[in-house]
Amino acid sequence: MDNLHTLSVNVNGVTYTRAVEARLLLSDFLRHELNLTGTHVGCEHGSCGACTILMDDQAVRSCIMFAVQSNGHTLTTIEGLTPDGNMQHLHPLQTAFHEKHGLQCGYCTPGFLMTLLPFLAENPHPSDQEIREAISGNLCRCTGYQNIIEAVKLAAQKKAPRP
Template sequence: MSQQIPISVNVNGTLYERAVEPRLLLSDFLRHELELTGTHVGCEHGVCGACTVLLDGDAVRSCLLFAVQVDGHGLVTVEGLAPDASSDRLHPLQEAFREAHGLQCGFCTPGFLMTLVAFLEENPHPSEREIREVISGHLCRCTGYQSIVEATKIAARRSA
């Protein structure tokens, strides 16, 4: 097999050390090496946004990065959002999504959540226009987006 590069990545607070092929996509690394399958892959060309994760706090598309590029960095995936993995408690944004019916099939949802978590951090009181613009980088075929906008507003209101 081809060359293996050692990397060390902190994901959701856990340090992982692995040797990977240089061409291994970050999305595949997360999903298949670390078995963090909450990050979904919808297009593999950076349009749909389903694979979005936080890289040192910024929302990035894990299908457009190689695993070797995140060596030494910190990632948060959708599995890392809720405060406590063992309880049923959700992150306020996740809670708002449930309340507003912000998801149907739920496949695109992790990507929306990650982008919106980073966005609300930066802009805690966004206008509807701003919310729509930031999520226009994501595709959802089920909801028609309205309930995602509503969920974001609810989460923003609560954090105020």
């Protein structure tokens, strides 16, 4: 039962090859195998959205996928938004969250940002209602969401490009 499966996956432009158990969740693979701890784990059953990452440019929940299923795919995590790690080089969506106070404790923020990147790419000028529906799968217990919506509107105004 402890058969290992080899997987090769591109994360933020770097290709990693590892042998893992089939039951290893993608979120745990990113955090424990690759030390990319920016992807947060909240509920671990697909309710809270904190673990949202991009797979082939589409938002998915990494806690309800197995790592082996990412074999051959391209992933983007929150670390991919600021590749050099320099705070001066934050992604425009990150800057907008900063400016509009779209976060307090920050635990849910990576999930929000990764959910919003493809959304803004497809809906460059979203209405308030569209923003609310887009983030309906992400829970935030600090902000009350209003400032997140303000941040998304600001980012849209700035025409945030994709990473």
